Amino acid sequence: MKQHKTQRKAVALISGGLDSMLAVKVIQKQGIHVEGINFFTGFCVEGHTHAIRKKHKDKQKRNNALWVAEQLGIKLHIVDVVDEYKDILLNPVHGYGKNVNPCLDCKTFMVKKAVQWLHEHDFDFIITGEVVGQRPMSQRRETMPIVAKDSGGNDLLVRPLSAQQLPATLPEREGWLDRDRLYDFSGRTRKPQMALAEQFGFTEYAQPAGGCCMLTDESYAIKLQDMWHNRPTREYELDDIIMLKMGRHFRLAPHLKIIIGREEGENNFMQGYKNQFVSIFPTSHRGALCLVDGEFHSDHERDTALALVARYSQGKNAPEVSLGIRQIDGSETQHSVTPMPAQAIKKEWII
Amino acid sequence: MSPSKTEHQLDARRLLCPLPVIRTQDAVAKLQTGEQITVISTDPGTKMDIPSWCRINGHEVKSIQESDNEIIITIEINHC
Ligand code: SF4
Numbered sequence: 384m385k386q387h388k389t390q391r392k393a394v395a396l397i398s399g400g401l402d403s404m405l406a407v408k409v410i411q412k413q414g415i416h417v418e419g420i421n422f423f424t425g426f427c428v429e430g431h432t433h434a435i436r437k438k439h440k441d442k443q444k445r446n447n448a449l450w451v452a453e454q455l456g457i458k459l460h461i462v463d464v465v466d467e468y469k470d471i472l473l474n475p476v477h478g479y480g481k482n483v484n485p486c487l488d489c490k491t492f493m494v495k496k497a498v499q500w501l502h503e504h505d506f507d508f509i510i511t512g513e514v515v516g517q518r519p520m521s522q523r524r525e526t527m528p529i530v531a532k533d534s535g536g537n538d539l540l541v542r543p544l545s546a547q548q549l550p551a552t553l554p555e556r557e558g559w560l561d562r563d564r565l566y567d568f569s570g571r572t573r574k575p576q577m578a579l580a581e582q583f584g585f586t587e588y589a590q591p592a593g594g595c596c597m598l599t600d601e602s603y604a605i606k607l608q609d610m611w612h613n614r615p616t617r618e619y620e621l622d623d624i625i626m627l628k629m630g631r632h633f634r635l636a637p638h639l640k641i642i643i644g645r646e647e648g649e650n651n652f653m654q655g656y657k658n659q660f661v662s663i664f665p666t667s668h669r670g671a672l673c674l675v676d677g678e679f680h681s682d683h684e685r686d687t688a689l690a691l692v693a694r695y696s697q698g699k700n701a702p703e704v705s706l707g708i709r710q711i712d713g714s715e716t717q718h719s720v721t722p723m724p725a726q727a728i729k730k731e732w733i734i
Numbered sequence: 735m736s737p738s739k740t741e742h743q744l745d746a747r748r749l750l751c752p753l754p755v756i757r758t759q760d761a762v763a764k765l766q767t768g769e770q771i772t773v774i775s776t777d778p779g780t781k782m783d784i785p786s787w788c789r790i791n792g793h794e795v796k797s798i799q800e801s802d803n804e805i806i807i808t809i810e811i812n813h814c
Contacts, residue, residue, distance in 0.1 A: 421752075445779070446755065
């Protein structure tokens with residue numbers, strides 16, 4: 384009697400971008416059951432900034448990975464890796480890319496987690512949307528085998544969009560996948576992906592991966608490096624890295640940074656940190672909330688901070704602005720200052 | 735006394751997406767089919783993300799309410 388062929392199962396790394404979406408579709412078309420896995424490192428762009436800033440109110444506040452999963456009709460498992468990821472970011476074996484993005488270590492880590500998941504859930508192989516030569520660090524021809532080897536994914540790791548450019552994997556050799564129906568994309572061009580998207584009828588999709596990670600963002604990287612540079616240790620908590628995404632940051636001294644909210648949404652969000660940070664708020668005029676990261680070593684430093692906060696209040700042209708300073712224990716003191724003129728804001732303060 | 739259907743609550747206030755979804759996912763994994771859980775969050779993104787997560791996984795959103803900047807979503811679990 385002919386034995387009934389069991390349906391093979393693949394777990395796909397879903398970033399929310401087009402490439403992983405295409406990779407899943409290619410594999411689904413070969414009759415494979417696919418489920419998605421998405422890792423939350425704390426540095427994902429979507430969510431946070433949109434949630435905080437009212438300015439982004441009109442943008443659809445959706446999680447791209449969930450949206451992609453829904454379009455593909457697959458389950459998505461979102462895994463909180465914030466704590467485990469710290470070691471990847473702080474001590475990347477392969478170093479950083481252009482900013483503070485440890486892409487090669489990051490990718491290896493994610494595939495390794497997927498391998499672990501695969502064994503726990505009895506799945507057969509892993510797929511990613513990686514394309515040979517697409518990204519300067521993690522998706523080079525030389526680095527793709529490193530990810531496969533160091534993650535333990537080895538020949539269970541299939542890159543459907545570039546499979547024909549790479550050695551055959553176990554699912555191809557075993558005939559679970561037809562190599563001829565996988566692709567041979569390579570290089571930085573996005574044209575083949577766009578064409579395949581059209582073929583699959585995908586009209587809406589998020590920007591390529593990388594655009595969705597704060598670690599590749601230059602201004603975010605500068606803020607993170609400033610934090611590392613001015614603290615006794617590079618260790619961080621989730622709150623620290625969220626704080627770097629909001630407000631204007633002024634480094635007044637190695638021991639003192641102030642964060643001034645840019646608009647109502649940020650101010651509201653920052654209110655929630657008033658029991659963790661000393662805060663400054665204008666009382667005579669409407670204006671932004673300020674959180675003090677560090678401490679004032681002199682009245683001069685305190686007055687500089689007050690004048691800056693006054694500058695970003697509606698009283699910026701008034702001769703005097705009254706402000707309150709709230710300590711973490713809730714006690715408050717009142718102060719009056721002349722708002723700082725624009726030309727007095729030192730360039731080196733701005734991070 | 736057996737717990738009432740809506741006794742399970744998840745406080746996801748002040749968490750930013752996707753954390754409310756992750757916490758919901760982890761809480762739901764511990765519940766049985768037919769049980770209900772009410773998730774309270776403040777990130778407006780949850781209005782889209784939690785229902786989307788439920789659709790993907792076959793759970794049913796029984797209600798979504800909003801008051802005082804809080805979003806209250808009740809889900810009935812279906813692990814089938
Ligand atoms: S862009 Fe960010 S999430 Fe993507 S591999 Fe690099 S570090 Fe990891």
